[in-house]
Amino acid sequence: MHLSKKPKRWPCIECGKIVMELTLFLVLWLLPVVKSYCYSRTVYATKYSNFLSHLYYSNNEDCTFTILPRYGYSGYFLEISWTTFGVRGDMPNCNEDYIEVYLTRSQRSIGKFCSNNLKDSGLFNMYSNDGHAKIKFHSDYSGTGNGFSLQYKLKSSDDGLPGVFDCSSQDLYTSSGIFYSSNWPVTYNKHYNSFDCNFNIDSDGLKKIVIMDLDLWSTSSTCNQYDDDYVNIRGSSNYASYSLSKQVKGPYCSTDEVAPFSSSYSSIYVYLMKRRYMRSTNRGLIGGYVTYYGNKSQSAFPKMIIIIVVAIACIILIVGVALCVYCARSSKKQTQPGLPPVIQPQQHHFAASGHTVPYSEIVNMPPSYEESVAPTYQAAVSTERSEMLNNGPPPAFNPSYGATT
Numbered sequence: 420m421h422l423s424k425k426p427k428r429w430p431c432i433e434c435g436k437i438v439m440e441l442t443l444f445l446v447l448w449l450l451p452v453v454k455s456y457c458y459s460r461t462v463y464a465t466k467y468s469n470f471l472s473h474l475y476y477s478n479n480e481d482c483t484f485t486i487l488p489r490y491g492y493s494g495y496f497l498e499i500s501w502t503t504f505g506v507r508g509d510m511p512n513c514n515e516d517y518i519e520v521y522l523t524r525s526q527r528s529i530g531k532f533c534s535n536n537l538k539d540s541g542l543f544n545m546y547s548n549d550g551h552a553k554i555k556f557h558s559d560y561s562g563t564g565n566g567f568s569l570q571y572k573l574k575s576s577d578d579g580l581p582g583v584f585d586c587s588s589q590d591l592y593t594s595s596g597i598f599y600s601s602n603w604p605v606t607y608n609k610h611y612n613s614f615d616c617n618f619n620i621d622s623d624g625l626k627k628i629v630i631m632d633l634d635l636w637s638t639s640s641t642c643n644q645y646d647d648d649y650v651n652i653r654g655s656s657n658y659a660s661y662s663l664s665k666q667v668k669g670p671y672c673s674t675d676e677v678a679p680f681s682s683s684y685s686s687i688y689v690y691l692m693k694r695r696y697m698r699s700t701n702r703g704l705i706g707g708y709v710t711y712y713g714n715k716s717q718s719a720f721p722k723m724i725i726i727i728v729v730a731i732a733c734i735i736l737i738v739g740v741a742l743c744v745y746c747a748r749s750s751k752k753q754t755q756p757g758l759p760p761v762i763q764p765q766q767h768h769f770a771a772s773g774h775t776v777p778y779s780e781i782v783n784m785p786p787s788y789e790e791s792v793a794p795t796y797q798a799a800v801s802t803e804r805s806e807m808l809n810n811g812p813p814p815a816f817n818p819s820y821g822a823t824t
Contacts (some may be wrong), residue, residue: 431674434577434811441644442458442736447466450682455530456479457473457476457477457481457482457520457556458568459482459484459485460482460484460485460580461482461484461485461486461487462484462486462487462571463486463487463488463489463491464486464487464489464492464497464571464572464573465469465489465490465573466492466495466572466573466574466575467572468570468571468572468681469568469570469572470569471486471554471568471569472503472557472566472567472568472569472572473486473566473567473568474565474566474567474568475563475564475565475566476516476556476558476564476566477558477561478558478559478560478561478563479558479559479560480556480557480558481555481556481557481558482555482556483553483554483555483556484500484550484553484554484556485553485554486499486547486550486551486552486553486554487550487551487572488550489573492524492550492573494509494575494576494577494743495549495550495574495576496498496547496548496549496550496572496573496576496604497545497550497551497552497570497571497573498544498545498546498548498572498573498575498604498621499520499544499545499546499547499552499569499570499571500544500569500571501541501542501567501568501569502533502568502569502570502572502643503545503565503566503567503568504535504537504542504563505530505539505555505564505567506518506532506534506558506564506566507531507533507534507535507558507561507562507563507564507799508531508533508534508535509535509536509559510532510533510536510537510625510681510709510711511530511531511625511627511681511711512531512536513531513532513533513560514560515533515535515562516533516557516558516559516560516564517531517532517556517557517815518531518532518533518535518554518555518556518557518564518567519531519532519554519555519557520532520545520552520553520554520555521549521552521553521554522545522546522547522551522552522631522632523547523549523551523552523554523632524534524549526551526553527601527674527675529545529630529631529679530627530679531627532631532709534564534631535595536708536711536713537709537710537711538595538622538623538624538710538711538712539594539595539710541594541595541709542595542705542709543595543596543597543707543708544597545582545631545707545759545788546597546604546630546631546632546705547631548576548604548632548634548702550562550573552571552755554705558615560645572586572780576604577605578606580599580602580603580705588617588618588619589616589619590619590621591618591620591708592619592621592622592816593617594622594624594710594772595707595709595710596706596707596708596709597705597706598618598620598666598689598704598705598706598707599703599704599705599706600616600691600703600704600705601703602703603632603702603703603704604632604634604702604703604705605702606700606701606702606703607635607691607693607701607702607703607704613630614693615690615691615692615693616690616691616704617661617688617689617690617691618668618688618689618690618691618706619661619686619688619734620686620687620689620708621658621685621686622708622710623710624689624710624711624712625681625682625683625710625711625713626681626682626683626684626708626709626710626711626814627679627680627681627709627711628652628679628680628681628682628687628689628706628707628708629679629706629707629708630650630671630674630677630679630704630705630706631674631705631706631707632674632702632703632704632705633671633672633673633674633676633677633701633703633704633705633706634673634674634701634702634703635647635648635649635673635701636693636701637649637651637671637672637673642670642671642673642676644670644692646694647694647695648672648691648692648694648701649669649670649671649672649674649691649692650669650670650671650672650677650689650690650691650692650704651666651668651669651670651671651690651692652666652667652668652669652687652688652689652690653665653666653667653669653687653688653690654682654684654687654688655684655685656683656684656686657673657685658685658686658709659686661688664686664688665684667680667684667687669683670693673789678736679694687708688727689706691703691704700728711762725783785823807821
């Protein structure tokens with residue numbers, strides 16, 4: 420008698436193990452991509468230096484650091500100096516990871532900053548005339564970095580930044596730095612005479628220029644360079660003088676008019692003109708700049724690796740799940756209850772039970788067969804087997820007449 424064979428369970432068991440292990444691998448491998456330890460917080464500045472940092476950051480982080488002047492420190496301005504800066508991304512757009520800095524109570528953005536292609540990986544000191552600042556940090560899924568650390572402190576506006584009042588031409592050759600009118604943020608025109616300041620940013624590489632504060636004397640809400648004090652910006656690729664350079668931005672009379680911008684000119688001139696022979700309490704000008712190189716194409720490489728690995732793992736997972744479903748269905752079909760045993764030629768009929776079984780299989784069937792056949796003819800099989808062993812094979816069964824011949 421040929422009974423239905425039990426299904427092979429090895430492929431199904433191995434398939435389940437593979438799917439479970441692959442799922443565990445994906446979870447553990449992708450966990451660093453989705454984890455985040457960054458949390459937003461507010462700190463209070465005093466006249467003493469304090470530190471703020473977010474080092475060795477993870478993927479997919481978004482948090483904000485707010486700096487406020489502590490109670491009792493009115494009339495102070497805020498200074499931020501960067502001690503460490505390693506934030507992935509390419510200047511000037513910083514499409515991967517970046518920090519974005521907002522200055523003053525109005526939270527005016529002075530742009531995004533990242534470090535992949537920064538020259539010397541340094542940022543300029545940043546200043547807020549009313550002591551308020553906010554730093555927004557963002558990281559995407561493509562990689563991590565060293566992060567940043569900074570010092571912040573309040574300085575008395577009675578002192579201002581050091582500098583001579585006679586503001587003549589100044590050449591700036593460093594990869595990052597600041598430029599400002601004398602005594603910012605106290606006043607830039609405490610004398611009655613007129614003057615002009617010409618800041619020549621002459622560092623090698625592409626440049627991002629930021630005007631952090633611009634508060635000049637003007638006669639109206641619109642900037643009139645013929646009547647008002649103003650700032651104008653020009654650029655040159657062949658180190659020409661200011662008068663021979665091309666117009667880039669301006670003229671400007673207030674901070675709200677100036678947005679951060681980038682330039683490929685080898686020389687950038689920031690020109691401040693004081694026309695009026697009168698005094699005022701306007702703060703003047705302060706700005707900063709950084710120098711960077713062209714985008715580093717390898718910065719997109721980690722993204723491609725992640726996409727390829729995740730795609731392959733997902734394909735294997737889908738195939739594994741499909742194989743498991745197929746195994747489960749095949750196993751269910753082969754183990755359905757109530758199916759009769761397969762009958763082959765040269766059968767013997769059991770009159771007592773109405774079943775037919777080949778003689779050769781009855782003679783050779785093991786004792787355990789009685790436990791596997793249907794309960795309705797277990798006893799008949801046992802009795803008939805004993806008689807066949809003693810008397811030899813029975814006469815053939817004729818199905819046409821239902822009796823032996």
